Amino acid sequence: xxxxxxxxxxxxxxxxxxxxxxxxxxxxxxxxxxxxxxxxxxxxxxxxxxxxxxxxxxxxxxxxxxxxxxxxxxxxxxxxxxxxxxxxxxxxxxxxxxxxxxxxxxxxxxxxxxxxxxxxxxxxxxxxxxxxxxxxxxxxxxxxxxxxxxxxxxxxxxxxxxxxxxxxxxxxxxxxxxxxxxxxxxxxxxxxxxxxxxxxxxxxxxxxxxxxxxxxxxxxxxxxxxxxxxxxxxxxxxxxxxxxxxxxxxxxxxxxxxxxxxxxxxxxxxxxxxxxxxxxxxxxxxxxxxxxxxxxxxxxxxxxxxxxxxxxxxxxxxxxxxxxxxxxxxxxxxxxxxxxxxxxxxxxxxxxxxx
Amino acid sequence: xxxxxxxxxxxxxxxxxxxxxxxxxxxxxxxxxxxxxxxxxxxxxxxxxxxxxxxxxxxxxxxxxxxxxxxxxxxxxxxxxxxxxxxxxxxxxxxxxxxxxxxxxxxxxxxxxxxxxxxxxxxxxxxxxxxxxxxxxxxxxxxxxxxxxxxxxxxxxxxxxxxxxxxxxxxxxxxxxxxxxxxxxxxxxxxxxxxxxxxxxxxxxxxxxxxxxxxxxxxxxxxxxxxxxxxxxxxxxxxxxxxxxxxxxxxxxxxxxxxxx
Numbered sequence: 001x002x003x004x005x006x007x008x009x010x011x012x013x014x015x016x017x018x019x020x021x022x023x024x025x026x027x028x029x030x031x032x033x034x035x036x037x038x039x040x041x042x043x044x045x046x047x048x049x050x051x052x053x054x055x056x057x058x059x060x061x062x063x064x065x066x067x068x069x070x071x072x073x074x075x076x077x078x079x080x081x082x083x084x085x086x087x088x089x090x091x092x093x094x095x096x097x098x099x100x101x102x103x104x105x106x107x108x109x110x111x112x113x114x115x116x117x118x119x120x121x122x123x124x125x126x127x128x129x130x131x132x133x134x135x136x137x138x139x140x141x142x143x144x145x146x147x148x149x150x151x152x153x154x155x156x157x158x159x160x161x162x163x164x165x166x167x168x169x170x171x172x173x174x175x176x177x178x179x180x181x182x183x184x185x186x187x188x189x190x191x192x193x194x195x196x197x198x199x200x201x202x203x204x205x206x207x208x209x210x211x212x213x214x215x216x217x218x219x220x221x222x223x224x225x226x227x228x229x230x231x232x233x234x235x236x237x238x239x240x241x242x243x244x245x246x247x248x249x250x251x252x253x254x255x256x257x258x259x260x261x262x263x264x265x266x267x268x269x270x271x272x273x274x275x276x277x278x279x280x281x282x283x284x285x286x287x288x289x290x291x292x293x294x295x296x297x298x299x300x301x302x303x304x305x306x307x308x309x310x311x312x313x314x315x316x317x318x319x320x321x322x323x324x325x326x327x328x329x330x331x332x333x334x335x336x337x338x339x340x341x342x343x344x345x346x347x348x349x350x351x352x353x354x355x
Numbered sequence: 356x357x358x359x360x361x362x363x364x365x366x367x368x369x370x371x372x373x374x375x376x377x378x379x380x381x382x383x384x385x386x387x388x389x390x391x392x393x394x395x396x397x398x399x400x401x402x403x404x405x406x407x408x409x410x411x412x413x414x415x416x417x418x419x420x421x422x423x424x425x426x427x428x429x430x431x432x433x434x435x436x437x438x439x440x441x442x443x444x445x446x447x448x449x450x451x452x453x454x455x456x457x458x459x460x461x462x463x464x465x466x467x468x469x470x471x472x473x474x475x476x477x478x479x480x481x482x483x484x485x486x487x488x489x490x491x492x493x494x495x496x497x498x499x500x501x502x503x504x505x506x507x508x509x510x511x512x513x514x515x516x517x518x519x520x521x522x523x524x525x526x527x528x529x530x531x532x533x534x535x536x537x538x539x540x541x542x543x544x545x546x547x548x549x550x551x552x553x554x555x556x557x558x559x560x561x562x563x564x565x566x567x568x569x570x571x572x573x574x575x576x577x578x579x580x581x582x583x584x585x586x587x588x589x590x591x592x593x594x595x596x597x598x599x600x601x602x603x604x605x606x607x608x609x610x611x612x613x614x615x616x
Contacts, residue, residue, distance in 0.1 A: 031615050073579040081581075103615040190557070193503040208556030212546050215557055216507050247551070283511040284522060286549035291523045295511060300523050311523070 025110050033104045043104040047097050054093025061086030178340050179354040180242045181219040182321060188246060188270065188331040191216035195235045197224045204246070205329045209268050214285045215246040217270065219333070241341055243273040244321055245283055246331070247303060249290060255305050263322040265331065270321040271307050272341040275299055277314040279342045292318070315344060322355075397436075397484070398474025406475030409468055413449050422479055434545065435482020436473035441541035443469045445534075447548075455525035456548055483544045490560040491536040496568025504562055505569050508553065516573040518586040522549065532574030539567045 032039040064082035068075060120128075141148050187203040189196070201220055209215060219242050222235060251267040263269070271292070275282045280296035285303070291310070292301040299312030307318035319341050322334035336354035398406070411420065417428030424430030431438070442448040446460035462469070473485065489495070506515060514520050517531035526549055531539065543563050546552030558566065584591040 033615075074577070077579050077581070099611055108615070191507055193507045204556075208554070210552060210554050210556075212552040213554055213557060214551035281511065284528075285551050286522060286526065287546055287551045288549045289523070293523050295520070298523075 028109065031104065031108065040105065043100070047101050047105070050093045050097030050100060052093075054090045054097065057086050057089030057091075057093055059086075061090060175351060175354075177342070177345065177348075178351055180336055180341060181221050181238050182242060182244075182333045182336045183219075183221075183354070184333065184335050185326065186333045187220040187326070188215075188217045188244070188323065188333065189220045189222075191218045191243070195222065195224050195239065203330045206265050206268060206325045206331050207329060209246060209248045209331070211248050211250055211267065212287045213246075213248050214283075214287065216273070216283065217244040217246045218242060241274065243281060244270050245273045245285065245292070246270045247285060247287075247290075249303065253290065253304055257306055260306065260320065260322070262324070263320055263334070265323060265325050268323065268331065269303065270323050270331075270333075271301075271303070271318040272321065272337060274318075274342040275314055276309075276316040276318060276343060277312070282318065398470070398477065402471045402474045403478045405468075406471035406473070409464070409472050410475050413463075414472070417450070422476065431476050431479065433480035433482045434476060436477040436485050437483040437541040438545040438547070439473040439476045440469060440485050441538055441545060441547055443472060445538055456527070459529065483541075486537060486540040486544070486560070486563075490564045491540060491567065492564070493536065493568040493571045496564040498565070498568045498572040500562075501565030501567070501569030502573075504558060504566050508558065509566065512550075514586060514588075516586045517570050531570050534570075536567050536571070539570060540564075 033043050061083055064079070064086055068079040068082055070076050070079050119125075136142055190202040190204060192200060192202070196218075201223065203220060204215060204217065218239060222239055222242060224235070246268065247270075248266075248268045254264070254267060254269070256264070273281050273283055275294040275296065277294065277297055277299050280294050282292050282294040282299070282301065284293035284295055285291075286293070290303040292303055292307065294300070294312065294314065297313050299314035300310050301307040301314070301318050302310045306320060309315065309317060316339075319337045319339050321337055323331055324334050326332045338353055338355040340348055340353060410418075410422065414422075414431075417425060418431050419425050419428075422431040442457070443464055444462055446462045447457035449463060450457050451460065464472070476482075477484065505513075505517075509517075512520055512522065512528035513531055514528075519528050519530035521527050528550070534542070540563055541547075542550060543553040543558060543566065553563070584595060
């Protein structure tokens with residue numbers, strides 16, 4: 001390119017732009033390294049020193065890799081620390097050295113490089129048009145309408161198989177979002193973490209849930225040896241939907257909806273633990289204020305008012321699990337949840353839950 | 356057998372049967388009733404008397420002359436010795452001022468005075484007692500099992516390594532690393548302030564010991580990943596990057612583009 005012009009050439013030509021005068025370049029001040037050969041040599045050595053430091057870093061990386069083998073936890077820490085330090089010094093040294101070089105030694109004269117015109121020359125435009133015309137004549141695309149139209153149709157329908165391919169990302173959730181493992185007479189069991197075996201199940205009796213208690217609860221049919229068979233039964237998916245928090249509150253503090261009068265047992269109430277905002281587990285229960293707080297976005301639910309939202313971004317109350325006591329004193333569900341648990345979704349009103 | 360057969364219509368037979376029945380059920384009840392409740396007999400009458408005096412002088416303003424509760428404080432009948440030992444032993448009670456939650460401070464009473472007040476409150480009604488040593492011995496506990504229980508029941512408020520966290524309206528779950536084994540146990544047992552109660556059906560005494568062992572383990576272990584920044588996760592780590600990481604990036608950018616002398 002020959003359009004380069006050094007600053008000296010531009011200094012005098014001040015033109016007006018939008019009423020402002022182009023001030024041109026600031027005065028070019030030479031650096032110390034431009035005038036003093038001693039300073040130039042110092043800078044040169046400094047830059048080389050950074051590159052040498054980088055080499056030391058690389059060598060240190062290799063040495064440390066063998067010096068501190070990975071073993072115990074404390075050794076892993078020493079290993080990653082030393083190796084990382086080596087890599088950091090190696091890369092940082094090269095970077096700092098190059099920047100220092102550019103700042104102190106490489107010429108720093110300001111330069112203007114004008115843009116080209118976007119449009120080509122008339123000559124070039126004529127040649128391009130000629131090529132297009134020639135292609136039109138030779139291919140006969142204007143004349144042969146059958147070929148042209150079938151080509152357009154072929155291109156138009158070519159993306160259709162993509163629909164099938166994207167469909168394979170499914171299947172659609174079906175009624176999975178509407179049903180959980182809770183069902184009539186399913187016992188409430190203590191959540192011991194993970195998926196329990198049948199022997200580990202601890203069904204809860206109403207008498208064990210004292211006032212002020214909070215129990216993390218799963219359904220008794222969430223066990224490892226499930227009859228649904230392997231593959232058909234995604235235990236952790238089911239747990240994610242069925243997780244329930246069980247609390248006992250002095251019945252005089254509960255403002256029970258007349259329609260839900262028999263959904264609790266002497267102040268024992270069960271609510272879905274899955275936040276109706278984006279599905280975090282809501283389990284920060286305060287047993288004096290009866291607030292349930294979601295740790296993700298601070299949605300707060302009032303357990304005494306059927307988990308009505310009293311703060312935060314959640315829209316729906318937490319779904320309540322209707323419970324009762326069976327003949328042996330164990331807490332059981334009366335049915336599945338009567339509304340879908342978890343975040344609201346488009347089709348939430350399109351079908352009934354399993355209750 | 357013959358003896359029984361001949362005497363079974365004796366006028367005293369019914370009385371004898373009743374007595375035997377009562378003794379059996381009473382004995383069985385004494386045997387099976389949970390060992391962690393109601394042990395007022397641990398405290399001497401003098402202790403209870405002394406505790407009553409301390410109670411009237413220091414607690415009765417809010418909790419009532421007979422611990423029946425007032426509008427300023429809950430009744431304490433049936434909360435047990437464990438609740439007193441926790442609340443007074445950690446300095447939360449007596450309250451310094453009203454606020455979202457009682458603050459930990461230097462305990463105001465000696466061990467002996469705390470025990471006397473605990474004895475007095477325990478004498479008012481059955482409640483959880485101060486835990487026995489065997490359930491506080493972390494050498495016996497299983498930290499791995501305790502970790503599972505902690506993550507299911509405690510971590511949502513207290514953070515996975517017990518670093519604490521915020522609750523609603525100015526309340527918070529405290530950091531657990533400095534809390535003694537006894538106070539950890541009592542907190543689970545009695546549910547102080549807004550913490551739910553974890554009774555023996557929810558976490559058995561052995562499970563409580565596992566939880567305590569886990570808390571001790573994580574508060575004492577060195578962090579393999581370097582600085583913990585309070586173990587608060589994205590909050591403190593984000594703040595660190597925001598202030599120090601971004602400052603470094605801006606500093607380097609300014610240096611790169613600055614004119615050399």
